[in-house]
Amino acid sequence: MTANKKKLGLKDKYRYLTRDLDWEPSYQDKKDIFPHEDFEGIKITDWDKWEDPFRLTMDSYWKYQAEKEKKLYAILDAFAQNNGQQTISDARYVNALKLFLGGISPCEYQAFQGFARVGRQFSGAGARVACQMQAIDELRHVQTQVHAMSHYNKHFNGLHDFAHMHDRVWFLSVPKSFFDDARTAGPFEFLTAISFSFEYVLTNLLFVPFMSGAAYNGDMATVTFGFSAQSDEARHMTLGLEVIKFMLEQHEDNVPIIQGWIDKWFWRGNRLLSLVGMMMDYMLPNKVMSWAEAWEVYFEEAGGALFKDLERYGIRPPKYVEQCPIAKQHVSHQAWATFYQYSQATNFHTWMPSDEEMDWLSAKYPETFDQYYRERFTFWREQQEKGERFYNNTLPQLCQVCQIPTIFTEPDDATQLSHRSHVHEGERYHFCSDGCCDIFKNQPEKYVQAWLPVHQIYQGNCGGSDVESVVRDYYNINIGEDNFEYLGSPEHQRWLEWKGLNPAVAPLPKAS
Amino acid sequence: MSLVYLVLQDNDNARYLVDGITHDNPHAVVQHQPAMIRIEAEGRLEIRRDTMEERLGRAWDVQEMLLDVITIGGNVDEDDDAFVLEWKN
Numbered sequence: 001m002t003a004n005k006k007k008l009g010l011k012d013k014y015r016y017l018t019r020d021l022d023w024e025p026s027y028q029d030k031k032d033i034f035p036h037e038d039f040e041g042i043k044i045t046d047w048d049k050w051e052d053p054f055r056l057t058m059d060s061y062w063k064y065q066a067e068k069e070k071k072l073y074a075i076l077d078a079f080a081q082n083n084g085q086q087t088i089s090d091a092r093y094v095n096a097l098k099l100f101l102g103g104i105s106p107c108e109y110q111a112f113q114g115f116a117r118v119g120r121q122f123s124g125a126g127a128r129v130a131c132q133m134q135a136i137d138e139l140r141h142v143q144t145q146v147h148a149m150s151h152y153n154k155h156f157n158g159l160h161d162f163a164h165m166h167d168r169v170w171f172l173s174v175p176k177s178f179f180d181d182a183r184t185a186g187p188f189e190f191l192t193a194i195s196f197s198f199e200y201v202l203t204n205l206l207f208v209p210f211m212s213g214a215a216y217n218g219d220m221a222t223v224t225f226g227f228s229a230q231s232d233e234a235r236h237m238t239l240g241l242e243v244i245k246f247m248l249e250q251h252e253d254n255v256p257i258i259q260g261w262i263d264k265w266f267w268r269g270n271r272l273l274s275l276v277g278m279m280m281d282y283m284l285p286n287k288v289m290s291w292a293e294a295w296e297v298y299f300e301e302a303g304g305a306l307f308k309d310l311e312r313y314g315i316r317p318p319k320y321v322e323q324c325p326i327a328k329q330h331v332s333h334q335a336w337a338t339f340y341q342y343s344q345a346t347n348f349h350t351w352m353p354s355d356e357e358m359d360w361l362s363a364k365y366p367e368t369f370d371q372y373y374r375e376r377f378t379f380w381r382e383q384q385e386k387g388e389r390f391y392n393n394t395l396p397q398l399c400q401v402c403q404i405p406t407i408f409t410e411p412d413d414a415t416q417l418s419h420r421s422h423v424h425e426g427e428r429y430h431f432c433s434d435g436c437c438d439i440f441k442n443q444p445e446k447y448v449q450a451w452l453p454v455h456q457i458y459q460g461n462c463g464g465s466d467v468e469s470v471v472r473d474y475y476n477i478n479i480g481e482d483n484f485e486y487l488g489s490p491e492h493q494r495w496l497e498w499k500g501l502n503p504a505v506a507p508l509p510k511a512s
Numbered sequence: 513m514s515l516v517y518l519v520l521q522d523n524d525n526a527r528y529l530v531d532g533i534t535h536d537n538p539h540a541v542v543q544h545q546p547a548m549i550r551i552e553a554e555g556r557l558e559i560r561r562d563t564m565e566e567r568l569g570r571a572w573d574v575q576e577m578l579l580d581v582i583t584i585g586g587n588v589d590e591d592d593d594a595f596v597l598e599w600k601n
Contacts, residue, residue: 053587231580288546305585
């Protein structure tokens with residue numbers, strides 16, 4: 001190559017990086033070098049059509065990432081040095097971080113592993129470079145998240161063993177199995193699952209309104225790592241959209257395959273986000289927007305524009321998307337009710353909302369909260385005030401695909417639990433929805449292998465003969481410290497001490 | 513026409529970016545939310561290097577926006593002179 005200009009423009013720099021540094025193999029068959037490129041049925045006729053609109057080259061990548069890290073660590077240091085944990089809105093808030101650290105940060109690591117693997121599998125250099133940068137980004141995310149939350153681990157319970165818990169604890173199998181599923185797919189399905197469905201369509205719901213909520217609750221450390229990570233996501237989302245357009249433009253035979261993946265991964269992501277819905281509506285003491293409002297802005301509006309744009313390729317909105325406008329009014333309440341009942345088996349605390357919080361929920365969910373949830377929550381609060389805080393000692397039925405207990409209701413009847421089942425080779429499998437049941441039917445040989453926490457406990461594979469010993473010994477949750485109700489917990493008492501209220505004298509705040 | 517959007521961290525850099533963007537995109541709507549600024553617009557939104565350089569009084573690389581952006585919606589096209597977000601239908 002001959003460089004004509006003294007200083008290369010963005011487009012030229014990117015072209016030299018992603019085209020001229022690649023070569024055609026001379027003594028090995030390309031199929032042997034990239035053995036996973038064909039088996040999914042995706043046809044690529046011209047890798048040169050791959051385009052990264054940001055046209056980021058390695059020198060700029062390191063420069064900007066280094067600057068982001070410096071800003072981030074300056075803030076993390078300031079937060080720690082100034083005892084930032086004492087100025088958050090309320091100690092209840094930290095419970096959302098416990099869920100984040102066990103449920104989301106290890107998935108960043110899984111995303112790193114996934115991109116490192118698929119980046120090796122594409123014969124197009126542009127795709128390899130993009131996957132390499134994203135793999136490094138994801139590794140940065142898990143590291144910065146662990147660093148940020150290590151400060152909370154010094155002052156709060158339940159954050160001490162997140163990696164171990166991610167592999168074992170019942171509700172953490174929901175995000176874990178999502179990424180396990182994506183990583184065990186072929187390289188093109190992985191990109192559709194993570195770059196497109198997860199990054200483009202769904203991560204905004206976690207990293208934008210929830211992080212804005214973290215800021216609003218005084219958590220400078222979390223909002224900073226969240227927005228710093230999300231600044232990389234802006235690139236990832238762009239890549240996700242380009243990946244989809246690239247595959248669709250390469251060959252018409254790709255369209256039905258990709259549509260199937262979009263259907264599957266939209267539904268899986270939608271189920272996974274139930275946890276985030278609950279974090280937004282119940283775990284942020286100072287509220288920014290409701291889950292339903294966030295869903296409207298970041299899914300209905302943004303996703304609507306996206307699928308309108310993809311229409312020209314013959315792509316339609318994901319299957320069962322019409323159930324979402326109903327579900328957004330219910331999922332956060334259903335998820336919180338579930339965690340409230342099973343707090344004996346979690347590394348974080350739960351509580352019933354105060355009267356003021358219930359009024360906020362009524363205002364935000366005028367069609368559902370008072371009608372379906374307020375009475376149940378008020379009853380539980382009354383039980384608690386009588387000293388009979390409710391814990392459910394029966395382990396729940398899990399969905400074979402999303403691994404969430406079958407807690408969701410029918411789209412057309414909020415008084416009926418949604419339950420589907422299907423017989424495969426003489427075994428009956430259970431599901432939370434038509435969406436998850438369809439996913440199973442398309443790939444039963446994959447999902448029969450699911451490691452379902454409840455089944456594993458009953459089969460004796462998690463040690464112990466009762467829930468308490470599983471929670472204590474297999475999960476490494478400290479009984480009486482990490483789990484159970486928030487009110488009266490050691491963490492609640494410590495918070496009162498910090499705030500100058502003597503927990504020995506101060507009566508426990510009433511639940512209302 | 514669909515909305516494109518850009519969300520920035522609410523920091524000192526963002527003041528200049530928001531100022532430049534609203535100058536070049538009079539149809540853009542700016543919303544302030546805790547710790548972030550959301551800018552949305554019908555169809556198209558651009559950040560221009562020359563406008564930014566005029567405001568900052570120094571050379572400005574379009575890729576510097578990567579430091580402050582939180583999320584975007586729309587098809588991206590970036591070169592040395594501008595960052596463009598667009599829905600083409």
